[in-house]
Each structure stands twice: as C-alpha cells, then as structure tokens.
Amino acid sequence: MKIEVSLLAGQQLKASFADHEIISDQSISAGGNAEHPEPFDYFLSSMPMCAAFYMRKFCQQRDIETTGLSFTQEVITLDESNPYKKKVSMKVTLPTDFPKKYEKAILAAANTCTVKKVIQATPEFEVELVK
Structure with missing residues (x-):
C-alpha cells in the first residue's frame, strides 16, 4: 500500500491512499489547532x-x-x-x-x-x- 502525505496549513497533514484521505493535526501545545486526531x-x-x-x-x-x-x-x-x-x-x-x-x-x-x-x-x- 502506497500512502502519500501532503503538508497542509499549520501542523495539519493529509495522508492519501487508494480512494481515501485522512487529515491529522497536532495538539495546541505542539503548535497545532487540535482540529483532527494526531497521527x-x-x-x-x-x-x-x-x-x-x-x-x-x-x-x-x-x-x-x-x-x-x-x-x-x-x-x-x-x-x-x-x-x-x-x-x-x-x-x-x-x-x-x-x-x-x-x-x-x-x-x-x-x-x-x-x-x-x-x-x-x-x-x-x-x-x-x-x-
């Protein structure tokens, strides 16, 4: 399985694989907005x-x-x-x-x-x- 990761705004990341995407973020203490789960x-x-x-x-x-x-x-x-x-x-x-x-x-x-x-x-x- 190949997974491609894109850097989004702030500390968010997008993992793309097959027909799916997962967005992650970081906690506020790690510089993120805590809008999505961490990896x-x-x-x-x-x-x-x-x-x-x-x-x-x-x-x-x-x-x-x-x-x-x-x-x-x-x-x-x-x-x-x-x-x-x-x-x-x-x-x-x-x-x-x-x-x-x-x-x-x-x-x-x-x-x-x-x-x-x-x-x-x-x-x-x-x-x-x-x-």
Missing part, C-alpha cells in the same frame, strides 16, 4: 478497530447478535524514562446473552487483528532521501 492517535485507534472488525465477523458468521458487544483499549506507559515502552490493555465486553461456548473463540477472533500481528512481528523500517 499517533490514528495508529492507536487502528488496533481496537481491527480487533472489533474480526469480532463482528465472528458473530455474523454464527448469527450472534452484536448489540452490546464492545472492545476497549488502554495504552499505559510502563517506564516514564522511556515513553516508547507501552502496555496495550484490551478488554472485550460481551452482551449478556452471548453464548458461553464462544467466549474463548471471540477472544481468539480479536487476536487475529492484522495491526496487532504486524506490530508483534516487529516490522522493518527504512527512511531514505529521494532526489
């Missing part, structure tokens, strides 16, 4: 959205009602001297009538999230100058 917020949001997608597909394939099904994520800094050392805590809330026999299976479905799997595989990064 890191989009990154963090992609994990629970991905997991929720797989949970919904799991339920749809079994005709299980999804009303009341939710997924939350909290990101905790583990070491104040290293702001990159994080713990990602994810919690699934099931509807009261969710079939008990599928409880472990829906957690397995959430764990198939592609975003999480790519992070766990430690992707390689390369930044190069193009003239």
Whole structure:
C-alpha cells in the first residue's frame, strides 16, 4: 500500500491512499489547532478497530447478535524514562446473552487483528532521501 502525505496549513497533514484521505493535526501545545486526531492517535485507534472488525465477523458468521458487544483499549506507559515502552490493555465486553461456548473463540477472533500481528512481528523500517 502506497500512502502519500501532503503538508497542509499549520501542523495539519493529509495522508492519501487508494480512494481515501485522512487529515491529522497536532495538539495546541505542539503548535497545532487540535482540529483532527494526531497521527499517533490514528495508529492507536487502528488496533481496537481491527480487533472489533474480526469480532463482528465472528458473530455474523454464527448469527450472534452484536448489540452490546464492545472492545476497549488502554495504552499505559510502563517506564516514564522511556515513553516508547507501552502496555496495550484490551478488554472485550460481551452482551449478556452471548453464548458461553464462544467466549474463548471471540477472544481468539480479536487476536487475529492484522495491526496487532504486524506490530508483534516487529516490522522493518527504512527512511531514505529521494532526489
């Protein structure tokens, strides 16, 4: 997937890919207007959205009602001297009538999230100058 980023006014950025665009901004303390999420917020949001997608597909394939099904994520800094050392805590809330026999299976479905799997595989990064 190719993503092109354009610099917009202030601290806003536009990422364009396929037929989509995402606008980001920075907090006021970082010189932005806080009109859009920051890039890191989009990154963090992609994990629970991905997991929720797989949970919904799991339920749809079994005709299980999804009303009341939710997924939350909290990101905790583990070491104040290293702001990159994080713990990602994810919690699934099931509807009261969710079939008990599928409880472990829906957690397995959430764990198939592609975003999480790519992070766990430690992707390689390369930044190069193009003239």
